Structures are given as structure tokens and as C-alpha cells.
Amino acid sequence: MLQNQSFETSFLQEELEATQTELFVLESVNVLNEAEEDTAGEEQGSSKLKEYAKKAKEFFIKIAKAIADAFKKFTAFFVEAFNKLSSRLVNVEKFIKNAKSRISDSSKKLETPKEYKYLSPGTLTSLKSLKPSDSRFDTIFDQAKKDIANGSKVKGGTVTDYTSALTAVKTVKDAVKDVKASADAVKESHKDVQEKAKEGIQSAARNDKEIVKTKKAEVAKASKLNSFARSVNSKSISMSNKALAVAYAATKELMRGNTGSTGENVQSAKKDAKAAKKAAQQ
16 A cells, blocks of 8 residues: 555644644634723723733734644654655656556556546645735635635546556646645745734733734734645645555556566566555655
8 A cells, every 4th residue: 555554644633733723723812802802991001901911912922832833743744744755756656657668568457447636736826925914815715725625626537547647646746846835835824923923922012902903813814824734735745645556556456467478577567566665655
């Protein structure tokens, strides 16, 4: 099997942690919202406003720390997952090309086609440069989230022969390029959270309630984008990984009884299959 259980589990864990971080931020925002309502109509310098400023400072510090910790975990996940996927991509492509070059019947087809899915290239590009201060943030973000939720950006393919197996690999190549856009979105939104949180702490120190509200909203947006980009990133890598698994399994099936008549061809085919399988289990 091209992807082992521990590798697939890491995708699910990353998605879960992204969701948990988003919920933590949402709950924290709600707490600060309640504190805002409690200070409505209070005069500058009142004890309630001072308490609110203290809570606001704590809010920004907590969010900045939570997103920093999340980014550290994401980076470790991404480096490992991306490197493994890239290695598998190279090895599976080589395996299929070599298998096709030595078989006796290149027109052979599978009795039952194998299906795979992938995230459409370009899906994540709009998130890469999206800023919480952008007036169109909500429109762009909500559309991106809707596209993922309704599956409109999830495409499908079918492997029936060697050529379509290589097409699946080409699809993964394009998806791998796009995955970097989501990683950049995670990186940039992390920077935005830290920057806006710092500004929020400064405004809280000045007891400037209006600026605190603005920075709270911007931090919430950047945090929301951060969690979403993390979740989509893990989903994209996982789908690409499974697409390679389909191409690999289909090629193995096509090779059965179709590797030519020489022992050298058979041994070479087995060697390629072993190399591809080893890369998949690293």
C-alpha cells in the first residue's frame, strides 16, 4: 500500500489540531466580546475599562502564543509530509515509465478502472496574499471555504492503462506545486496574527477600546485563515498521496503477466516495484 497508516494518521491529526485552534480562537473572541458589551457607556479611565484593557491584553497574548505553537507543529508536519510526497512522486513516476518501456503490450487495460481524486490546482492561490485588513477578506475567504465544503474544487480521474497512470502522476505534480501556496498562506497568516496581536497589546495598554476592537477582528480573521489553510494543506497532500497509490497499484496490476519474456525484464520490473514501495514506506 502506497501510504502507510501512520502517515495517513498524521494528516487527520493535523486537520483536527487546526480545527481545535480555530475553536480556541473563536471562544476567546466571544469572551472578549462579552467584556466589550459589559463596558458599554463606561467613561474613559473607569475601573471596568481598565479591567477590559487587561483582558484585551491577555487575549492578544494567548492568541499569538496559540498560533505560534500551531505554526511550529504545522511546519514539522509539512516538511515531513511534503518531502515524503515528493519522494514518492519521483519513484512512482520512474516505476510506471520503466514498466511501460519493457512490457509486451502497451495497450493493455485494467478490467476494472481505478478512480482517484485531487484538489484542483489554483484552489489555494487566492489565500496566499489574503490579508485580514483587506476589505474583500470575508468574500474571498467564505468562497474558498464554500468551494472546499461543497466539493466543487475536488476533481476526479481514472486509471485504466499506463498512459492514464502517468496522467495521474502529472496531476499530483501540479497539486504539489499548489500545496506550496497553502503553506505560504499558513506562514503569512501566522505573521499577520503576530503583527496584529502586537498592535492590539499596544492599543490595550493605551486603553484605546476602538483600536482594540479593530485589532481583535483582524487577529480573528488571520487566525481563521491560518487554521483553514492548514486543514486544506493536509487534505491536499493526503489526496495527492492516495492518487499516487492508485497509479502505483494500477501499474502493478497491468504488469502481471505482461513484462516480456526475458528474466532480465522480470527482475528489473520487480526491482522498480520494490524501490517505489520502499519510498512509500519511509
